Amino acid sequence: YLTSADPTVKPALDFRYFTDPEGYDAATIVAGFKAARKIAQQAPFSDWIKREVAPGPKVTTDEQLSEYGRRAAHTVYHPAGTTKMGDVSKDEFAVVDHTLKVRGLKGIRIADAGVFPEMPTINPMLTVLAIGERAAEMIAEAHGWKGMEKQKL
Numbered sequence: 001y002l003t004s005a006d007p008t009v010k011p012a013l014d015f016r017y018f019t020d021p022e023g024y025d026a027a028t029i030v031a032g033f034k035a036a037r038k039i040a041q042q043a044p045f046s047d048w049i050k051r052e053v054a055p056g057p058k059v060t061t062d063e064q065l066s067e068y069g070r071r072a073a074h075t076v077y078h079p080a081g082t083t084k085m086g087d088v089s090k091d092e093f094a095v096v097d098h099t100l101k102v103r104g105l106k107g108i109r110i111a112d113a114g115v116f117p118e119m120p121t122i123n124p125m126l127t128v129l130a131i132g133e134r135a136a137e138m139i140a141e142a143h144g145w146k147g148m149e150k151q152k153l
Contacts, residue, residue, distance in 0.1 A: 017073050029069035030062050078124045083114035100135050111135035 003012050018025045033055065040049050051057070055068040086094030088103040096102055100109040111132045113124050120127050141147070 015075055015079065018070050026066045026069070029073065030065045033065045033069065078113055078119065080113035080116040080119045080124060083110050085115045085117070099138050100131075109135055109139070 001012055001014070003009060037052070039045060040052070054072070055065060059065055059068050083095040083102075084091070084093050085096050085098065085100070088094045088097050094103065096110050096115055100111055100115065102108045102110060111134075113119075113128050113131075115131060116124070116127070137145075137147070
């Protein structure tokens with residue numbers, strides 16, 4: 001979300017990790033730590049690993065693992081599909097229409113991986129660039145640009 005009207009100020013990102021009331025995120029991170037530890041104790045990994053660095057051997061209880069996970073969790077992936085594209089008049093979950101315009105707002109479009117229906121199997125950079133290019137075309141066309149047509153004299 002935006003924290004300033006200044007376009008040079010980066011937006012704040014809140015992926016809402018560990019906010020689900022059922023505690024699924026916390027249980028998943030604890031289970032993940034436990035599974036990683038079991039894997040690390042088996043050959044061939046155990047032949048190469050001298051000691052656990054993080055979260056560390058002193059972190060043993062579910063509560064400690066959960067607390068460490070909450071502090072250390074961040075995304076290194078490519079969040080996508082967070083702003084569904086669809087018929088905003090019929091689909092209550094659609095955030096943007098087919099022209100990338102945000103429901104209920106004027107002059108705002110989303111041109112990033114948020115509009116992906118599914119994550120591509122490759123790095124999303126090229127697909128994001130294509131969406132950005134198309135968004136630029138749609139914005140220019142909305143302001144009278146005729147495209148790359150040859151102009152008649």
